[in-house]
Amino acid sequence: MLLVIDIGNTNISIGVYDADRLALSLRVATVINRMPDEYAALLLQLLDINGIKAESINKVALCSVVPPLTDTFEELSRRYFKAEPLIVGAGTKTGVKIRMDNPREVGADRIVNAAAAYQLYKTACIVVDLGTATTFDTVSADGEYIGGAIAPGLNTAAEALTSRASMLPRIELHRPEKAIGTSTVKAMQSGLIFGYVGLVEAVIGRIQAELPSQATVIATGGHADLLAAETRIFNTINHDLTLYGLRLIYYMNRA
Template identity: 50%
Template sequence: MLLVFDVGNTNIVLGVYDGKKLLYSFRIATDKTKTSDEYGILIKQLIEYRNMHLSDINAAIISSVVPPIMHTLEAMTIKYFNVYPIIVGPGIKTGINIRYDNPREVGADRIVNAVAAYELYGGPVIIIDFGTATTFCAVSKNCEYLGGAIAPGLIISADALFQRTAKLPKIELIKPEKVICKNTVESMQSGLIYGHAGMVDYIVNKMKREFAENAYVVATGGLAKLIAQEAKVIDTVNDMLTLEGLRIIYERNIERM
């Protein structure tokens, strides 16, 4: 079985694949202070909770936007699963042509998402990832990663309102019934969620005019479903897009080994 790691700034999402089938997925907090043993014990418990054994895992692949944690996770995978993981980065076969000024600047998660979106939906395609940051990526019909846009995510924006103002509270990110709200909490929720949805529509429509009016739009990330309720440009939501991309990249690289 294949263990995949999508390491983000806020969460690590793990998946266990048996061939092309995703059996289970888990979400844990990203913590740069944890040791390889702490991560190993935690992931061992999650796997055993699903009645699997560490010996069931015979391969692993890691995509990360948090460099300080990479050595820890790599060491953990070797120690607890006895496998050397594939690390998504320079030299890894993705099947996508990166048309960025400096390809090394592109986050691994953005490339992984692009690979999955093109494989699943074809091109041209636009990928929106609602994570710590909200990222927009454009992939051409010829499987070229053209670039995109990066904006503050919903959680960052909500935290900024709380931390940088004297009276605004920390809030739950849920959609209020109306845009015009009559209390502070709902007013903040309105501005954040409807404002984010408006940003999504505007940026995607601009991207379409720049490279492909017929681009398919797929959204992923923890808050994708929330924004997809309001944003008009999103064609589908795929919560497991990044995990699928990791599986695809693993398969493309294992053939070379």
């Protein structure tokens, strides 16, 4: 079995593939100072609860935007799964050509998403990853990663708002009943959620206008469902896009 791990700033997405079937998909909180043995204890327990034997895992692929945890999971893979992990980075074969000014500065997760999207949909794509950051990644009809846009994520924006405005409370990101908020909490929910719908629609509209043909728009990430309920801009939602991309890239490099 193949263990795939996407290490993000807020959450770590974990999947287990049995051949081409995603047998398990789960998320745990990113804790940067957690040791390899601590993450191993958590991961082994989660595998056991879900009926997956640790000894059945003999392959590992990961991408990371948290460098200290890259080393943590590399050590974990070697010690507990006896596997040399494939770590997606500069020089890794991904199936997409990177047409950026500096290809090395593109986050590994963004490249993994682009590779997965092109493989799945076989057309020009815009991947909108709604996580700690809101990223827009554009793949041409020829399978080239041509760039995109980056904005703060919903939670990041909410935290910035409450930390810089002492009278504003922390809130849950739930959809308000209407745009005109009748309380501070409802007004903040309106501004954040409906405001981000507008942001996403505007950025996608501008990207589409710069492409020679219409692109398929894929939503992924923790807030995909929340925003997709408020707009028709997305053609599809794929929560496991990064996990699929990691599997794809693993076999592309270790075939």
